[in-house]
Amino acid sequence: MANVLLSAKDIQIRFGGVIAADGINLDVLEGENLAIIGPNGAGKTTFLNISTGYLRPQAGTVTFLGQDITAQLPRTIVKLGIARAFQIPQLFLDQTVMENMLIAAASRRGHPSGLRALSHMPEAPEMERLLDLVGVKSYAKRTARELPEGQRKLVDIALALALKPKLLLMDEPTSGVASSEKLAIMDILTKALAEEKVTSVFVEHDMDMVERYANRVAVWNVGKIQKVGTPAEVLADPKVREQVIGI
Ligand SMILES: Nc1ncnc2c1ncn2[C@@H]1O[C@H](COP(=O)(O)OP(=O)(O)OP(=O)(O)O)[C@@H](O)[C@H]1O
């Protein structure tokens, strides 16, 4: 049986009258690509926030490789091996793509280094390899601001990989990208994750992406997990189709 990487047990959180997590139980297994789907406001991003230490649940625990991370700080959780990619890539727009990578590498080492020293960092060849892996090496010397949206997303993934995670959490990795580009980005992304042996959880609204790239799907609905299964099982469920996908 596959190793459990992340395990959420009975997670509860409410914001005033809004219940964003109401008894969430979920195991993320090593090597899988798990999609999280569900309507707006269901609590999908909240789950990612809790798993990365940005929010503390009012009840329940999250463990990562058997260690309780519920009350840990985001930077501690990153060091343990959970990285995150954002809906809007978090890049330093006036730095070059390579500088962004080296800043991430420096933060992993815990040595915030001045920009002047970046070009001499021992991680430079590894960062170049990661940019190549996601197909954006030719942009290394361009500022992040110059990149088209799709390439920014890929750099954001390379930045997350620079942290050497075991698990990568992604909130709508292809949002804001033209539908014609989505497949290419997801192809590159999933190949890079497989190559680096990184497990992934991704929130996705596009069911074509879910069908194509997820091994397993968890359906969120009003702070609860309504169903977990293979993409085929989940997408064939009449309740999921009606309440979540809206067809
Ligand atoms: N920090 C917060 N403070 C107050 N309310 C919050 C906070 N974070 C989330 N919420 C509320 O909790 C509910 C769940 O939000 P969440 O962002 O997790 O939904 P989501 O499933 O990611 O939705 P979407 O598909 O629109 O991104 C929403 O009603 C949201 O307004």
Ligand SMILES: [Mg+2]
């Ligand atoms: Mg969200």
